Structure formats: structure tokens, C-alpha cells
Amino acid sequence: VPEGYIRVAVAHGVPPEALYSVSLTETAMAPRSIAAVVRQKTNLPAVSRPWPWTINVAGKGYRYASRLEAWRALQVFMSRYSLKRIDVGLAQVNLGWNGHHFVSTWAAFDPYTNLNAAASILRECWERKPGSWLDAAGCYHHPAGGQAAARYKTIVKRHLARLSGTTRQPPLLPPSLLPQTVAAIAPEPGFIWTEPGSEP
Template sequence: MASSLLFLVSAVLAGSAAHAAPAPAQACIGAARAAAQATGLPAQTLVTLALAETGRRGPNGPVPWPWTVNAAGEGRWFDTREEALAFVRAKQAAGVRSIDVGCFQINLVWHADAFASLEEAFDPAANAAYAARFLKSLADETGLARASGHYHSRTPELADRYRARLATLQTAAAALLETLPAADARSFARAPNGNGIPLGGVSLAALFGGTGGKSLLTAARGPLFGPARPAHGDSR
């Protein structure tokens, strides 16, 4: 019986891995789920926002990407956090200040006090927690439907356009959550691997209904700038 159970678990893990998003994308998804648990927001809403902000082509559809940067309108996806950090620091040295970073594209000017360091700004858990807290403050003011547009802009036509884009990404977001059904999102979002990003894959706790925990949250300040427009690699 033990060997049969082991085979079943292995088969489920193999099947999940075959359909899973790349590990950096899973970092955004896991962090979004943890932030949703902490704030009471729908996880699908947060993953949809991450797709709108940083979505790129994955093996089975669009995926969010933590190493995304938009520097004064110049958007890039990077393969590693180190490359993204180097790009941001080079832009800052050149005098560029309006820079959006991470899974949810937090702007370093409008949210200057959000993170203790640039490295923390790129941390998927910290980035998602801040974005969720900001969205929650908007939702408390206007309701979640309107807040999703205001996450991008309070200008009515820009907010409406953004909501329309979110509507096209909801199905993809739901599918991504099914590839990472981790109730134990906190451990996924915070367990680093050798590349400094959260561990991928599906845990046994996730398979058998483990429980999650809260992410650290900080106070939100100012508006977020709009979605990144990565200029290299695949296109939207």
C-alpha cells in the first residue's frame, strides 16, 4: 500500500510539473496567493494583476515574471534577479528615477518607502504583499471592481482600459492557480533556492491540504504606474 501511495504521489507531482509555470513565474503566483490569504483579496484577482503588469509567454500560456522592469517606459524581462538589479542600478546611475519593479511593478518613486532595499523590492513575497495592501486600500475606498482599474490609473479612460485588459486575463490566472494549488503559499513564496528565488514545484502539504500563513505588509503610498512593456524576448 505504501508503494502504491508513493507511486500515486509521484504521478501527481510529475503531472503537475509538466503543466507548471517556470519557477520564477511560480514565485509570483505563490506570493500572490500568500498575499491574498493575508488581505482577504481573491487570489485570482492578484494573479490577474500580475499577468497584466508583467505577463510574458510561458509553456502553456502567459505567466507573470518577477524579474521585470519598466524604466521610464523602457520595459524588460530578465532571466535572473541579478540581471534585473544590475539594469535598475544602471538606469538609476544614469538619472532615471521612475522605475517599476517586480511581479506587481511597484514604482520606486511613488512608493519610495515601500521596501528597505532594491533587493527586497524584487522579492516576490514583499512585492506581492505591498501590491495587495495597496489594492486593499483602494478596494476599501471604491469597491474591488473599481479598485482594479485604479491600481493602474485614476484617469477614467485609462482605468476602464486596464479593467478590460484584466478581463481578458482572468481565465489564464485561474489556470495558473490550478498549477500551484498550494494552501501552504507562505513556505513556497519564502523558501529560497540557489538562485535566490522561491522553490518551485508542488509540495506534499499542498497536495494534502496544508495551511498557509500571512505575509508581511507595509503601508501603501501613492499611485502605481502602469504595466511594463518588456522590449526584448517574447511579445505580448
């Protein structure tokens, strides 16, 4: 599990593997797909990774080479669709139901801001019905449950199984020892996401 996911997850009292598996389920791209989107063949990850410049509109996914491209596309989608039909960023946070986690649509694409929102939502789902982070992941995708949540949990479970043999994570504090209010985690200088362009 990459360091940024660990830091955000632990701050929210969420298992890092759960947050990373949700992000993989939402936006994973294979190296070959990343190469096609960014139009380069060097400096690519060796395995699939969540892709931050992703938008899902009414069930259809769109991938962009940069944050600026994704943000510009989002402006067009917002003029045509209800915000409840639009998910954005690494963890595909829905703008209609969870847009209050962001100060702007530009901020929604910031990887750490998006992960903080996702971790907060995942934690809220777990607190509604404690006991299973897999159930919390199903709630993250479809709070009403049913087949949509069940299918999602199956995919998350597959990602978790792949991670379980390859990573060792520090143990999480029991919920009773976690702070009541969690401050959003900002990246340290070594964890800044590099991207072309600047905020519009």
C-alpha cells in the first residue's frame, strides 16, 4: 500500500488496505492503459494503480492525462448532468452526495483531498454498522446495500486478497482509542503529487 494511503487511512482509523482496495476498485489502471492516457512509455508503474484524473458520469468512466484536463471535462459534465450522477478522483467521490467534503471542484481532484473524503466516508459507513470493513466498502459504493453493494464487495475482496500476501501494515488503534475529530492529512513535501498545469 503506498505511503500516502497509509497516512490518510490511519488518520481516519481506516485500514490502509481497505482504502487502497476501494481506490483500486474505483480507478485502477494497468501500466499499458496509463501509457495510452498520458501518451508516454517511460516512468510507468509496474502494476495497476488508482488513477486520480478519473471521472464517472452516469456509469461511464473517463480518464484524463492531467488534473487540468479532468477539471475542464468536469465543467462540461456538470452543465449536463446532476451532480448525483458524477464521481471524481482517485476514490470516485460522488459530488452530489459527498461534494461537501470539497471546497471546490478543483480541490476534489487533489489526491490527498479526495482520499481524505473517501476515508471519512468509509469510516462513517463502518460506524453505521461496525464489524466489517468489507461491508463498509459495500456501503461506500451503495449505502442502500443490495446487489450493487454485494458486487462491489466481491471486487474489493479480490484486491484485498492480492494485497494481503505482499504488504505488512502497522496495526490500527482500536476505535475507542482513536481521536474523536480527525484533522485532514496533507502531504509532507516528499509526497507532493506532480502534475502539469496549475489551478484555473
